[in-house]
Amino acid sequence: MSALQYSEDDREIVFIRRRPYGQWVVAALLIAVLASMAWSLWTNPRLERGVIAQYLFSEQILKGVLLTLELTAITFVIGVLLGLVLAVMSRSANPVLRGVSWGYTWVFRAVPPLVQLILWAFLAALYPRLELGIPFTDITLLSADTNQVMKPFVAAIIGFSLIEAAYQAEVFRAGLLSVPTAQSEAAQAIGYSRWQAFTRIILPQAMPALVPPSSNNLITLLKGTSLVSVIGATELLTSVQHIYSQTYQIIPLLFVASIWYLVMTSLLMIGQRRLERYYARGRLAVGGEQH
């Protein structure tokens, strides 16, 4: 028995690829199952496809979509800014600033969004009048009836922003931790101010770690805005509920809402991929050879 056999002619060599038959079988089964589910749904008369088509672009629904987008956008911007401040505070040398940041995150992550939403909507029961004055004096600068201010839309923005800030603070904290301290030291040594170093050196490097969880928060927020149906702001889900409470076409209208949520979420995911690709620059070995 010879240990080695040398082929006389290298041209005889043919590589045979291993074929993943198992994967092909599973894939075929999955396609069959999904197709049959889709078919059964599509042909189910109780889905009432006509009703879906009728309401998908109706004015009331589109207004709801718009309000959902407004609520999400305003809340996210406030949440991101406030979260950034909280994250910077959590890195402070001052124990009071660190403690306040920690306490904020603790409280606003602990209390369920639904509870906070209702609390803000019923703030008048706690403080019937809102007044802005100078503490420990009788001087009042602004004064208003709480119920006039705390419209459902305002209550929703306040409630969601405060929660969003707590979650974003944690995202920023983790992202900033991912940047080596040597980077801020190098920036400092060159002469960048703290603000310049943060915005030009530290934050851009934290972005790759920030974008995926931030997008996750944003998508959760977008869908979470449906909670405002309990306090009567007419965003997408509330609009849908208003319609089906009169027509009883519950299933098709819930599909209308789902389709819109799916569309909005998909757009956000596309945005996320683009941001990720942008901030991945410099992480690839050679600038010209991006995969």
Next chain:
Amino acid sequence: MNATVLNTSAQAPSEAANDRFVELRGVTKSFGQLQILGGVDLTVRKGEVVAIIGPSGSGKSTLLRCINQLVRVDGGRIWVDGELMGYRQQGNRLYPLKAHEVLKQRTEVGMVFQSFNLFPHMTVLENVSDPPNVIKGVPKAAARATAERLLSEVGLLEKASAYPASLSGGQQQRVAIARALAMDPKVMLFDEPTSALDPELVGDVLDTMRKLAQSGMTMLVVSHEIRFVKEAADRVVFMADGGIVEQGRPDIVLANPSHERTKRFLGRLL
């Protein structure tokens, strides 16, 4: 210790500015209970290249960091070109400078780190052109032109649009030198600039530093590259346990150290 240092004249270093271009007097620094620097005095002439050697933990890096105010000294004072670092002295009181004044002083002291610390999200050119543009307000085009000149001086102009991750360690360190030079510093500090490099990449970095030394730059270099110390340094300073043990011309100190501590250290190094 502080009081005695503070009572000496505040203006002394400016008398012969070029002979006392960098001046350290009684610099002390502790981290908690651990004393890193125990009253260091050091004077560097303008254009002089001073190599600092010594065992790890002897305070060499901390000394450089004190000069650039990355580390706040506990006691003593540091001048660069007659300017007291970090403080304004009135009588025997030292008042801390405002943040923007400290930043201005930092721009006058260039620093090169062991681990390069280039900004990975910026191209090589941006690494060199961004600091003067953002910090000093040099117009973008002028900052780019300067950056290109500096990159060609360190032999890396063709890498201008590459990102640091695609460069070798030696190339990154030369970019880091160009980045520090772009701020037009009065002094350059090198903290073990070749320690993190593969042996075959050390030469290019040392050549760059040698050229810089010949151009008349005042340099403080923490390095264990004995050949560089011998050939490029005007003076070698041996530090141990937070103090300067001995100093002098490299050919004399390296060949014929007078202290037992220096002999032992060099014996292990060579």
